[in-house]
Amino acid sequence: MARNLNRPASARPARRRVAWAACALAWSWASAASGAGFATGRFGADHGNPMTANPYAVFFNPGAVGNVKGTWLTVDASIAYRRVDFTRDSVALSPSSSQPRGDRLYLDANTGDASAKNFAALPYLGVTSELGPLAIGLASYVPYGGAASWGKIDRFAGSTTAPGAVDGPQRWQIISGSQLAWYNTLAVAAKLPVPGLAVGASISYVRHSLVTSRARNADGSDDVRDFGGGLIEGRSVVDVSGANLAASVGVHYQPSAALRLGASYQSKPGFGQTRLSGTLRNQVGNLSDEQRLDVDLLQTLPDVLLVGGAARVSADTEVRLDANVTRWSAFDRQCVVAKGRACTVAPDGSANLDDVLVVLPRRWRDSYGARLGASVFVDPTLEVFGSAAIDTSAVPASTLDASYPDALKIFGTIGAKKTWREKYSVAASYNHVYFSPVSTAGRSEYAAGAPPSRSPRADGRYDQSIVYVNLNASVRFR
Secondary structure, three states, X not given: OOOOOOOOHHHHHHHHHHHHHHOOOOOOOOOOOOOOOOEOOOOOHHHOOOOOOOOOHHHHOHHHHHHOOOEEEEEEEEEEEEEEEEEEOHHHOOOOOOOOOOOHHHHHHHOEEEEEEEEEEEEEEEEEEEXXXXXXXXXXXEEEEEEEEEOOOHHHOOOOOOHHHHHOHHHHOOOEEEEEEEEEEEEEEEEOOOOOEEEEEEEEEEXXXXXXXXXXXXXXXOOOEOOOOOEOOEEEEEEEEEEEEEXXXXXXXXXXXXXXXXEEEEOOHHHOEEEEEEEEEEEOOOOOOOEEEEEEEEEEOOOEEXXXXXXXXXXXXXXXXXXXEEOHHHOOEXXXXXXXXXXXXXXXXXXXOOOEEEEEEXXXXXXXXXXXXXXXXXXXXXXXXXXXXXXXXXXXXXXXXXXXOOOOEEEEEEEEEEEEOOOEEEEEEEEXXXXXXXXXXXXXXXXXXXXXXXXXXXXXXXXXXXXXXXXXXXXXXX
């Protein structure tokens, strides 16, 4: 860890207070697969949707639970490989007034290429049971989250002049991180007097956790050394967790075996702003002591609307169309505050530094997705399915960074499902997610605010792709 121990001891307490109050910590989340922002809820491949009555309905549409026949258990996993390549441009440089932009060491340490190559496993476990006019469902799954660890820069390994640069030019946003929102959901649905019509609702206990690290300077710059040539770059680690509730409602209509329609609404976790509690550990570059603070993390995650329909257009062919709106505009900022405090910020980004330690402006926008798919039933026991989908980006260029490298996405899926005795089934699919390249071209605004809203700019080019295999098995007990 880079630090300068030559600073006079008498100066350290005052400097430590500045570091605590004005720490520009840009902690981050890294999505493992494939929705807008950091949403990962594409369980079951083409069989996870709001218009199909199966155990995935506990998440996608609690109304569809009402039309499940018998008792079904589904175990599902997506094994994903994600690669992100980032080139930080010189326009992203965010020096303090004492750091010359033309300094070769500073330039080399803060620009250039970085990449993250990571695997992730996304599970889903669900069960549904028909109980006369009612039905219930239980499921456990992670619709938001993931992990990432960025590669090292070999030419800086063992460097004494810029040791922090070994973690890559993206280190001012993320070095490594993991996060999840783990849902445990109970759904209840009822059949209505209209044949094939059911409504349902669910309640979820949501457990959140986040651990992430990044490079940090107390003044929000990306300086490597101070004016006197001493090492200044430090590190911050945030470790927070918490729990809250979420809910959803839905309706499902299946008037015949040839037609299925569904719609659902999923609330924000916590029904609004959430508060996660834990610790912030700072090692400021020119202080000898690690600083540890009890903090809260404040943010608001989105609510979601899902709609879809499926039609059997011939004896052996079904077509499907579903769409979603995810209201990421609720995710306007992220705040790290002293434990129990509020995040009150002036228009210029300034705040009471005893209360508000970090503000990251996000100002995300709502995302929209649509998927068109089809299945061919080779025989009553073998289904071959495929789909194509598109999903808009939630992240504007002004707040895009290496922790949330979102973009316009195109999905492709191909798979098959085999059923035995109308009681057992297994399915497998290959899924590819193409992200359009994004260049922020000098639009990053992270360095524009006053402390504690200032952090280094994230301008550059972002390229990303995800491939994953979805595997699932289901069994009917009655």
